[in-house]
Amino acid sequence: MGTLILQDGTVIKGHSFGAIGGYCGEVVFNTSMTGYQEILTDLSYAKQIVVMTYPEIGNYGINDFDFGADSPALVGLIVKNNCLKENHYKSTESLSNYLRSNNIIALDSIDTRSLVEKIREYGTMNGFITSNDVDDEFIKEKLTELKEFSIKKDVIYDVSTKNRYIYNPQGKINMAFLDYGAKKSILNSLARRNCKLTVYPSSTTAREILDNGFDALFLSNGPGDPSSFKFQIEQLKEMLGKIPIFGICLGYQLLALASGASTYKLKYGHRGGNHPVINLENNKVIITSQNHGYAVDLESIPKIMRPTYKNLNDDTLEGFEISSLGIYAVQFHPEAKPGPDDAAVIFDEWVNIAQKDINRFNEVKNER
Amino acid sequence: MKDKSLKKVLVIGSGPIVIGQAAEFDYAGVQACRALKEENIEVVLVNSNPATIMTDEQIASRVYIEPLTLESLTYIIEKERPQGLIASLGGQTALNLACELYDNKVLEKYNVRLLGTKISSIKEAEDRELFKELMEKIGEPVPKSAIVSSYEEAYKFYEEIGFPIIIRPAFTLGGAGGGIARNEKEYEEIVYTGLSQSPINQVLVEKSIAGFKEIEYEVIRDSNDTCIIICNMENIDPIGIHTGDSFVVAPSQTLTNNEYQMLRTSAIKIIRALKIEGGCNVQFALDTMSNQYYVIEVNPRVSRSSALASKATGYPIAKITTKIAIGYNLHEIKNPITNKTAAFEPALDYIVTKIPKWPFDKFSQGDRILGTKMKATGEIMAIGRTFVSSFKKAVTSLEERYTGLLYRGFEELNNDELLTQLFIQDDRRIFRLAQALYNNNDINKLCAITKIDKWFISKIKEIVDMEKELAHKELTKSLYIKAKEFGFLDEEITKLTQTTIETLRKFNVEASFRVVDTCAAEFSASTPYFYSTYNEADEAAKYKQLAQESYKKPKENIVVLGSGPIRIGQGIEFDYCSVHAAMELTKNGYEAVMINSNPETLSTDFDIATRLYFEPMNIEYVMNVIKKENPKGVLVQFGGQTAINLAEKLDQEGIKILGTSLKSINAVEDRKVFEKLLKELGIPQPKGLAVNTATQALNAVKELGYPVLVRPSYVIGGRGMQVVYNDEELLTYITEALKFSNEHPVLIDQYIEGQEVELDAISDGRDILIPGICEHIERAGVHSGDSMSIYPSQNISRKNEKIMTKYAAKIAQKLNIKGLMNIQFIIKDDKVYVIEVNPRASRTVPIMSKVTGIPMVDIALRAILGKSIKRAGFGVGLYKKSNLVSVKMPIFSWQKLNRIDPALAPEMKSTGEVLGIDTTYKKALYKAFLAGGHKFSKSKQRVLVSLNDHCKKPALPMLKKLFKQGFFIMATWGTHKFLEKNGIPSKMIEKFMIDKLQKRMKNGRLSFIINTPTTGKNSQNAGFQIRTIAQMYGIPSFTSIDTASAFLVAYKVFDKNTQLTYDTITNYRKKKFLDMFK
Secondary structure (H helix, E strand, C coil), X not given: CEEEEECCCCEEEEEECCCCCEEEEEEEEECCCCCHHHHHCCHHHCCEEEXXXXXXXXXXXXXXXXXXXXXXXXXXEECCEECCCCCCXXXXXXXXXXXXXXXXXXXXXXXXXXXXXXHHHHCCEEEEEECCCCXXXXXXXXXXXXXXXXXXXXXXHHCCCCCCEEECCCCCEEEEEEECCCCHHHHHHHHHCCEEEEEEECCCCHHHHHCCCCXXXXXXXXXXXXXXXXXXXXXXXXXXXXXXXEEECHHHHHHHHHCCCCEEEEEEEEEEEEEEEEECCCCCEEEEEEEEEEEECHHHCCCCCEEEEEXXXXXXXXXXXXXXXXXXXXXXXXXXXXXXXXXXXXXXXXHHHHHHHHHHHHHHHHHC | CCCCCCCEEEEECCCCCECCECCHHHHHHHHHHHHHHHCCCEEEEECCCCCCCCCCCCCCCEEECCCCCHHHHHHHHHHHCCCEEECCCCHXXXXXXXXXXXXXXXXXXXXXXXXXXXHHHHHHHHCXXXXXXXXXXXXXXXXXXXXXXXXXXXXXXXXXXXXXXXXXXXXXXXXXXXXXXXXXXXXXXXXXXXXXXXXXXXXXXXECCCCCEEEEEEEEECCCCCEEEXXXXXXXXXXXXXXXXXXXXECCCCCCHHHHHHHHHHHHHHXXXXXXXXXXXXXXXXXXXXXXXXXXXXXXXCCHXXXXXXXXXXXXXXXXXXXXXXXXXXXXXXXXXXXXXXXXXXXXXXXXXXXXXXXXXXXXXXXXXXXXXXXXXXEEEEEECXXXXXXXXXXXXXXXXXXXXXXCCHHHCCHHHHHHHCCCCECCHHHHHHHHHHCCCCHHHHHHHHCCCHHHHHHHHHHHHHHXXXXXXXXXXXXHHHHHHHCCCHHHHHHHHCCCHHHHHHCCCCCEEEECCCECCCCXXXXXXXXXXXXXXXXXXXXXXXXXHHCCCCCCEEEEECCCXXXXXXXXXXXXXXXXXXXHHHHCCCEEEEEECCCCCCCCCCCCCCEEEECCCCHHXXXXXHHHHCCCEEECCCCHHHHHHHHHHHHHCCCCECCCCHHHHHHHHCHHHHHHHHHHHCCCCCCEEEECCHHHHXXXXXXXXXXXXXXXXXXXXXXXXXXXXXXXXXXXXXXXXXXXXXXXXXXXXXXXXXXXXXXXXXXXCCCEEEEEEEEEXXXXXXXXXXXXXXXXXXXXXXXXHHHHHHHHHHHHHHCCCEEXXXXXXXXXXXXXXXXXXXXXXXXXXXXXXHHHCCCHHHHHHHHHCCCCHHHHCCCCEECCCCCCEEEEEEEXXXXXXXXXXXCCCCCCCCCEEEEEEECCXXXXXXXXXXXXXXXXXXXXXXXXXXXXXXXXXXHHHHHHHHHHCCCEEEECHHHHHHHHHCCCCCEECCCCCHHHHHHHHHCCXXXXXXXXXXXXXXXCCHHHHHHHHHHHCCCCEECCHHHHHHHXXXXXXXHCCCCCCCCCHHHHHHCCHHHHHC
């Protein structure tokens, strides 16, 4: 019997099917109906406990091809029904095996819908997930701990690569890539479009990137509160206008902050594969994959930032550009995995822009 | 944005209910009409199906119940001058008609725009060759195939590819005329049938990819090129079985995100290439061992799957399709459930299972093998929080004798036999699979035999294992809860655990209800659409309370029981009644609570009742809802036999049945009580006796005299009923019936071969209102659902009408009928006999409501609520006759069901009906035949006549007419002799010359067949063979001389070059007799 203790005092019992132990984390929910493997290994979920709204999880096991990162960063997984007899020709192991060997606590037989309603009404909450049964004293102790809990700014170092490395060395476009906890699928999407990626840890300074003569810089997704990453924002400020910069998710938020906008925490975030986003330029609607708890405040954006995408559900900002500075970013995930591929075309657009901007920025460089 | 130039729009319905095209298009059509009205657009509706809700005058502005032909639509378009036409919501029928109107330049001439998907796109999706070309162009894989117009071409393809080969005729609905061929003989047969059934004489032959997973995507696209997936669905049965005949689950269960998105991307790419605007559907085959997939088919319109997807997700596909058709883009429309945008993809937090409902319980001798040709008449859907609960609930929803997966007779087979039988792909395979799992067969082995994904088999094993656990372990509370979570019924659990219901009740476990909200609880929604689950929080109580708080003063609620899946004998008409009852309840200040299990219908649209519970029509599930709702009472009289069957059990639970009491319902169903009752009232009835042995039967007949009507006492609805004429036939029947069950007696009734008459009445216990009396064209002995019937009656004396009215009033008063009642009479030698009383809504209620203008269900409901009929404003007694004449014609689905004898009998076989309306009987009759798809031709052709002995003499006048009207008669030996004797020339043909006949039929050199059957369901019978071959080639065969006579009358109207006019039902009712003197 495992337990989930929520910050508001709710205690939910379930059956433990993952690792042994207990962790604090931020409890969030995801509405995707497929892609649990990609979600588990999405580093943006660092320090979070993910509730899957879709009730049957684990059906096709775990395979070698669908990892978002080498290992997961979330602390817990909560589902209605974990599948005991997975079946898929690619599957190498069961979900519960994977969770156990990666030290993830997991609970099933949970009334996930009620839990989601609670999060929806209360907002994202902290929680303690454990594979054990607990007593009242323990709960009391944990509730104090949960009050204190927050995702610290170190998280961006925890999930980032520790060393610089090159991905797809044959690529023609020479791109720097800041890894804030990147999804492999972003790297692959760029590599497939002929980019050579020099992947840097999140602790990298602006100088280091600017000095290496890259054609463009790409900022990845990542966990945590964007406004807490002061160091990274400062580095970006230094680079604005000096190199074309593209950003996804956290990368987008950090770019916005560096450009003078502010961010705020959404009540319960956007996590799923069905978020409609409208392209403000041509009025086309695409369905996007999303995973973020913070948003860029539309009211706060400086004139220079032009909104490019908006969420049709809650009108939040989903993308912006500062074309004079060569800055393009979206909140959602054009690399998908999990989720729909509708937005993949954004990589094409960006790579095109990067190619064109190479010349433009070289001129700027020469003038200097 | 909305196209402001649209003021009037024509909507084409789908015509009669046939296999492959059922209530889903009424649901879609009504949504369309409502969506148009919301935009202040005048709706002109044409449909030949009078049982639909869409043909109600409050749904559309101008309702034409007219044949769906090029001629009628051209006339209506010329008259109404609509600016636009919506054809994507009326199934294949409407789509084909739209193409015809376009090809004949009718749309161009009258400047009518086809709204939504363009003709070019429709043709590109529907024409196999064009579609294949397009797929190749955009790089989407299609299985190797060829389009052929002759068997020779088809043969060439076979030489190249080898068997198995799938044959799909172009432009037919439900895959009529298609199939899988595994050898040359099958190949030849199916190719020929397919060619003859395709309107463009074209079939697609295709390399079979049987065994692949079959996955469907429901897509909506707008003119802004926004494409969204409403849901995807996975067939539990692999490719090879028509999706309409497959067990289907939504969303897909065995696909990884990569596979899901790969097919999603492909679906969107295809729909964009086709430029479809509105709802549509793409079917894929996916390999189980690689990423290889094939595009199977695109439906460029709203389909049966769309209805299922709408109900599975809560997303109103037809409504949004309509909005798109009139110019809106998805992001300009709101999702009514969440008040967010409609441009999103629903997220489910439950699993939906669909199981088809097949007619094999009625047609036990029919071919149960499932293939590419759809055979199911309807379907049920169940929602559960887990796959297991959803699947188990779905099986319970089938309303069969058994509610579980096991104990269906397969336990008697030894394991080898069972495994051999598991290769058979028929309607019972899943139950054989369950038994094989029970016998502990290796899952991999079962997987190899059935090609069903191992995931599904493992899940079904979980259910089987739970049964074992229940049978062998001690029943604890936690085991009980687990069993409830699995979807086991208390009744099943008590049986398995040998406990009592009281023990279970002590556990104090209650069902809870969850909401279908399109968004997995991400946003707060206010959809009053629920399903039950266990061991979770309940949301229904909160919704109920919120609803109460929104009223000025508290409202009581009343439960309406729906009619479950569409089957032969229980069709869309009961959905019509349930929907009207719910709407009228809300109008009268009550909350209407709907319970039903059928995803195709309007009653399960959450817009109709105050709250909708999508649940099996099983007493336990119904009681769960009742416990939650605490209603004032339950309405059982509108939901057909399904609802009536629940009445007794509800009564035992102490639940109030509103309207006619259970006692009265029972009085009518209990033969002895009913006999006594009629006797007391002095109402004549045919004499009848119950027998238990052959000797008793022979004695009974001595008293009653031949012919007699025989039927088993344990089934209702005319199943197994037959007319017998002599001892031999009687003994054959009795022996067989007693073999089946010797506990229940066989009933033998005097068979009065007279004029059959039917009426529907509304009663408040004091007064009755009879909107009208219908007279059947076929003499008694044909099930009323299969008879053609005329309103107002043409050949009944005023005196007899008065007698029937008096009898009806007497019966209604005696039984204290509150609500609807249907009575069937026979008039023979000017004497009126009552043969049947149904104390509930009948099949004819929608028709009678429309032809008389009396809203029968509404008045009945008010009577149930205690308002007098007098106050309804239509008077009491027999209502005055309308100025129109209508002829109802039954429609059969023979072409979908093999080896079913199309002979009319006391047992119902039709799946739907059409109505011909005009100012005279003859024209109405002609229209009914036209609406039924009968072809009339100036060049008179051959007619084959073969009559049994007792039909010969009565047929003489008809045969004379046949000759006089210029038909060339071919007759079998006995009939030929008879014709010769009576001076009617005919060519003799031997019954054994069936091959020759078949050729004639194939070449279309036979107009129709008149063939009255001899008794016995013997398939060796030559008549039976002739009839079944005729049905294969779509040649009409009349098995009652009365239907044939009527056809000749209609033919005469045609021969006279009568110019038909078409009008709205409202106008027809008002029309004065003027027309008749023209």
